[in-house]
Amino acid sequence: MGELRKDPVSARWVIMNTDRVSGPDDFDVDRTEKKGGVCPFCYGNEHMTPPEVLCYRENTGVPNSPGWSVRGVPNKFPALKIEGGLDRQGIGIFDMMNGVGAHEVIIENPDHYKEMPDLEISHTERIIRAYRERFNELKKDTRFKYLLIFKNYGASAGASLEHGHTQLIALPIVPKRAVDSLQGAAKYYAERDRCVFCDMIRQELQDKIRIVTENDMFLAYCPFVARFPYEVKIIPKAHRPDFGNISNPEITNFAKIMKDVLTRIRTVLHDPPYNFTISTSPIDGHEYDREDYHWRCNIFPKLAKVAGFEWGSGFYINPTPPECSVKILREAAGVVAHQKTAR
Amino acid sequence: MGELRKDPVSARWVIMNTDRVSGPDDFDVDRTEKKGGVCPFCYGNEHMTPPEVLCYRENTGVPNSPGWSVRGVPNKFPALKIEGGLDRQGIGIFDMMNGVGAHEVIIENPDHYKEMPDLEISHTERIIRAYRERFNELKKDTRFKYLLIFKNYGASAGASLEHGHTQLIALPIVPKRAVDSLQGAAKYYAERDRCVFCDMIRQELQDKIRIVTENDMFLAYCPFVARFPYEVKIIPKAHRPDFGNISNPEITNFAKIMKDVLTRIRTVLHDPPYNFTISTSPIDGHEYDREDYHWRCNIFPKLAKVAGFEWGSGFYINPTPPECSVKILREAAGVVAHQKTAR
Numbered sequence: 001m002g003e004l005r006k007d008p009v010s011a012r013w014v015i016m017n018t019d020r021v022s023g024p025d026d027f028d029v030d031r032t033e034k035k036g037g038v039c040p041f042c043y044g045n046e047h048m049t050p051p052e053v054l055c056y057r058e059n060t061g062v063p064n065s066p067g068w069s070v071r072g073v074p075n076k077f078p079a080l081k082i083e084g085g086l087d088r089q090g091i092g093i094f095d096m097m098n099g100v101g102a103h104e105v106i107i108e109n110p111d112h113y114k115e116m117p118d119l120e121i122s123h124t125e126r127i128i129r130a131y132r133e134r135f136n137e138l139k140k141d142t143r144f145k146y147l148l149i150f151k152n153y154g155a156s157a158g159a160s161l162e163h164g165h166t167q168l169i170a171l172p173i174v175p176k177r178a179v180d181s182l183q184g185a186a187k188y189y190a191e192r193d194r195c196v197f198c199d200m201i202r203q204e205l206q207d208k209i210r211i212v213t214e215n216d217m218f219l220a221y222c223p224f225v226a227r228f229p230y231e232v233k234i235i236p237k238a239h240r241p242d243f244g245n246i247s248n249p250e251i252t253n254f255a256k257i258m259k260d261v262l263t264r265i266r267t268v269l270h271d272p273p274y275n276f277t278i279s280t281s282p283i284d285g286h287e288y289d290r291e292d293y294h295w296r297c298n299i300f301p302k303l304a305k306v307a308g309f310e311w312g313s314g315f316y317i318n319p320t321p322p323e324c325s326v327k328i329l330r331e332a333a334g335v336v337a338h339q340k341t342a343r
Numbered sequence: 344m345g346e347l348r349k350d351p352v353s354a355r356w357v358i359m360n361t362d363r364v365s366g367p368d369d370f371d372v373d374r375t376e377k378k379g380g381v382c383p384f385c386y387g388n389e390h391m392t393p394p395e396v397l398c399y400r401e402n403t404g405v406p407n408s409p410g411w412s413v414r415g416v417p418n419k420f421p422a423l424k425i426e427g428g429l430d431r432q433g434i435g436i437f438d439m440m441n442g443v444g445a446h447e448v449i450i451e452n453p454d455h456y457k458e459m460p461d462l463e464i465s466h467t468e469r470i471i472r473a474y475r476e477r478f479n480e481l482k483k484d485t486r487f488k489y490l491l492i493f494k495n496y497g498a499s500a501g502a503s504l505e506h507g508h509t510q511l512i513a514l515p516i517v518p519k520r521a522v523d524s525l526q527g528a529a530k531y532y533a534e535r536d537r538c539v540f541c542d543m544i545r546q547e548l549q550d551k552i553r554i555v556t557e558n559d560m561f562l563a564y565c566p567f568v569a570r571f572p573y574e575v576k577i578i579p580k581a582h583r584p585d586f587g588n589i590s591n592p593e594i595t596n597f598a599k600i601m602k603d604v605l606t607r608i609r610t611v612l613h614d615p616p617y618n619f620t621i622s623t624s625p626i627d628g629h630e631y632d633r634e635d636y637h638w639r640c641n642i643f644p645k646l647a648k649v650a651g652f653e654w655g656s657g658f659y660i661n662p663t664p665p666e667c668s669v670k671i672l673r674e675a676a677g678v679v680a681h682q683k684t685a686r
Contacts, residue, residue, distance in 0.1 A: 006437070079360060
């Protein structure tokens with residue numbers, strides 16, 4: 001019998017198909033194999049991107065030359081442009097504004113074929129430091145209201161270049177899904193004087209049935225109201241509203257758990273396309289001290305091809321309840337440990 | 344320069360990429376070619392589906408035997424089941440209920456290879472009459488709050504069987520996207536005493552720049568805040584809150600405009616996968632007389648592979664603004680007319 005579950009933050013209902021549960025091999029997963037070729041994110045092609053805005057390098061090379069370990073550049077084809085003031089206008093009953101914003105790319109490592117599961121923890125730490133650095137830099141621009149960090153891995157998850165990269169978009173508005181979450185969290189806080197995310201963490205730690213893995217500072221679990229098979233949420237255990245405020249020890253722990261979870265997903269689901277997004281507080285001056293909000297990273301492997309209907313209706317049917325997804329992801333631990341030893 | 348546009352109903356902002364506009368051939372569209380094989384929706388295989396709940400036939404055949412023109416059956420693998428009462432419960436901070444509902448399939452025609460663009464208008468009328476009949480039948484069940492009619496065409500749009508069919512889901516809750524639209528429309532009505540959809544229709548008819556086609560009773564246009572390339576909205580020109588109340592003359596006009604629009608999409612975009620959804624009032628006893636709401640059909644060709652990020656963030660970037668999509672769809676008129684003559 002299926003069941004309906006309600007997200008306590010967004011108020012979204014999801015149908016869990018508990019009758020015909022899809023296993024990890026029941027999906028016709030698109031291939032993510034990298035083909036190589038001329039790549040603007042590889043060493044020697046630095047001139048093919050706009051000039052860098054961030055560069056971690058150990059050598060003494062000049063800017064926009066090889067030798068870097070992590071590199072940040074503006075997107076060559078940005079969805080929004082950095083120049084100009086905000087110009088709002090009404091067109092009849094419609095509202096619009098010009099596309100002021102920022103759209104940047106963090107090139108995660110020089111090797112075209114390496115992704116987070118292949119990198120040393122110390123390197124993944126550098127990637128996350130780069131996220132923090134660009135996040136806090138863009139936060140200073142008062143035209144922006146919201147910063148979104150996300151990764152598309154694999155063509156069918158929206159990646160147009162195969163070299164590992166993360167994107168950062170600065171928006172002059174708060175996107176609707178963030179507004180919904182903020183309102184849901186504020187309502188919960190108003191009623192109970194507690195952060196809804198902290199309450200969910202407490203409940204997941206108590207129930208233990210949806211936890212993929214954890215470390216001192218972070219919890220990775222398959223959410224009770226997962227919309228997608230093998231969806232994983234990674235969240236700081238302590239109350240942390242602002243990603244930009246992530247500490248160095250937290251970066252180490254976040255890098256460890258990201259590598260662990262992404263390795264499990266790669267192992268169990270045969271290197272599927274995926275997306276992750278970092279959801280955090282809007283940059284409105286209260287990002288540090290907001291008592292009702294909590295940043296988190298959501299990872300969505302792209303498995304089921306049911307996109308269009310869900311796009312159209314906002315209504316989700318999940319063929320693999322999180323309690324089933326988590327079992328498979330937990331079992332991957334042995335394989336993951338073995339891989340670590342073997343390398 | 345890109346621009347940001349706000350949906351006056353849902354309050355969702357969409358980035359329109361007005362710089363690098365994608366043309367109809369810029370998408371790597373998945374193939375929808377039908378392969379045939381044993382199909383439970385073809386003549387002679389009626390025993391492969393659950394017993395029919397609707398059947399239009401001109402011959403005197405017995406139920407669940409060949410000779411029908413449109414056939415309605417329960418989904419063999421329903422997301423929700425019809426048996427049982429509603430059982431709500433809390434699990435810690437989470438809310439859930441058991442999966443009571445209905446999940447039906449309307450088999451649109453007996454020919455495995457024919458879709459709406461290939462059918463006579465009189466046949467498409469029958470399909471829409473079948474939607475209305477099952478809609479009004481399920482509406483009587485007081486456990487249900489919302490009825491959703493939708494079609495998935497092509498595997499990558501979520502169709503698991505290739506024989507032309509539409510689905511109908513009866514839900515014990517109103518899905519979040521419908522709640523958002525209802526609230527947005529109610530707010531607009533409270534401020535202005537006018538239906539926001541009627542105002543949008545007036546504006547589109549006045550502006551004329553986003554209209555694909557129209558007839559006496561329906562308007563087909565590319566919405567100002569389209570989330571996807573070549574997204575088309577078909578809406579009754581008169582104020583009609585309830586799809587279940589569609590009149591026979593409206594069915595004729597709806598069938599004509601559906602065939603016209605789907606033929607244009609097939610022609611211009613090379614038979615792409617698509618979804619359509621019919622959004623209408625919740626079935627709460629006010630579906631007939633609601634002054635602030637309006638039913639409509641949204642058609643989404645599945646072209647761009649950017650699903651995961653949009654799923655995760657609720658934030659949309661549309662590479663083809665509606666003013667560009669509409670030009671291509673309008674130009675298809677000649678081709679469409681020619682095809683009609685040739686057949």
